[in-house]
Amino acid sequence: MRRLASLVLGALLASSPSARAQSLIIDVTQHGGYSTDEVAALAVQARALAETSSHMRFNVETAWASRSETTSDAFGAAYPYGNRVQLIEAYGERMFLPGAALFGIRVGRYRTPFGISSGSDHGYGGFLRAPLIRYDGYYALSNNFLEHGVDVIVGRPRLSFEVSAGAPADVGTAVRRHGLDLVMRGQAAFGSTTLGASYIATDPYQPETYAHGRAVFAGLDGRWMHAGIQVRGEWLAGRPFDGTTTTGGYLDVAFHRPGMGPVTAMLRAERLDYETEPPHAMHAIRYSAAGRIRLLNQVSAQVALVHNVGYGYSTRATALDLGLTYSVRPH
Numbered sequence: 669m670r671r672l673a674s675l676v677l678g679a680l681l682a683s684s685p686s687a688r689a690q691s692l693i694i695d696v697t698q699h700g701g702y703s704t705d706e707v708a709a710l711a712v713q714a715r716a717l718a719e720t721s722s723h724m725r726f727n728v729e730t731a732w733a734s735r736s737e738t739t740s741d742a743f744g745a746a747y748p749y750g751n752r753v754q755l756i757e758a759y760g761e762r763m764f765l766p767g768a769a770l771f772g773i774r775v776g777r778y779r780t781p782f783g784i785s786s787g788s789d790h791g792y793g794g795f796l797r798a799p800l801i802r803y804d805g806y807y808a809l810s811n812n813f814l815e816h817g818v819d820v821i822v823g824r825p826r827l828s829f830e831v832s833a834g835a836p837a838d839v840g841t842a843v844r845r846h847g848l849d850l851v852m853r854g855q856a857a858f859g860s861t862t863l864g865a866s867y868i869a870t871d872p873y874q875p876e877t878y879a880h881g882r883a884v885f886a887g888l889d890g891r892w893m894h895a896g897i898q899v900r901g902e903w904l905a906g907r908p909f910d911g912t913t914t915t916g917g918y919l920d921v922a923f924h925r926p927g928m929g930p931v932t933a934m935l936r937a938e939r940l941d942y943e944t945e946p947p948h949a950m951h952a953i954r955y956s957a958a959g960r961i962r963l964l965n966q967v968s969a970q971v972a973l974v975h976n977v978g979y980g981y982s983t984r985a986t987a988l989d990l991g992l993t994y995s996v997r998p999h
Contacts, residue, residue: 761775807914815837866886885906901917914942
């Protein structure tokens with residue numbers, strides 16, 4: 669599959685009249701934070717975005733992150749904490765608009781395109797923890813799932829269908845076994861509303877000693893935006909491996925209204941149910957209230973109050989997460 673991805677990427681480059689970058693954007697983001705879960709964390713992300721004169725786009729993202737405690741999910745929204753530099757994404761993509769149609773292809777290493785999956789959706793808001801259905805170890809998905817493969821999108825700008833075929837390239841603690849992954853997603857936009865449906869068939873990240881068969885999930889997601897208010901959410905159902913089921917989702921609301929100045933307020937409610945033989949079943953509910961405050965042009969602060977009900981990778985039922993982010997874009 670990696671060889672196929674390389675061949676397709678080479679074909680895309682060969683079809684470009686010029687591979688010379690017409691535009692190049694580099695940004696570096698530094699994060700630091702502390703949680704009353706007794707967790708301190710540091711992270712640095714570097715990203716380069718380039719576009720050639722023939723509209724071929726390239727994205728490369730690397731990250732280093734470390735934290736003092738590995739059993740909490742604090743600060744797990746977007747980075748794996750391996751205390752080493754890791755390649756996150758590295759892909760090339762090309763979008764074509766023949767008439768009213770849409771055709772796009774992405775090749776390389778990219779985030780698994782299931783539901784609301786981009787790094788910016790989860791890593792740059794006020795929430796400092798990933799949703800329960802997207803954190804390593806919760807018997808669902810992970811924001812650290814990555815693909816080595818080919819992703820194709822067809823349709824129209826407001827109605828499209830996407831298929832990704834590849835092999836796992838995961839980072840973090842939830843690393844799937846090597847095999848073929850298939851991800852499909854359909855998306856439709858109606859005014860201020862975007863709705864999506866996703867499906868994934870892949871291999872489990874749990875040990876083969878007890879996790880047999882394939883991991884299969886289907887999901888629905890939606891987003892509505894109007895006048896400084898965004899409502900979004902995801903719901904999934906399926907099995908992490910044979911003989912088990914996982915269902916769960918989240919709904920969050922973000923407010924940035926006139927008069928709030930540099931503050932964006934956010935609320936989230938979520939739950940996850942992992943059904944298997946007792947005592948290994950897991951039932952978790954979480955409520956979060958968060959805020960993102962822009963202190964300077966390049967500096968922002970995040971604060972989140974998190975309350976857990978039932979199982980959770982948290983040392984306290986209620987925890988306060990504090991973060992500080994500094995971003996710079998060299999010219």
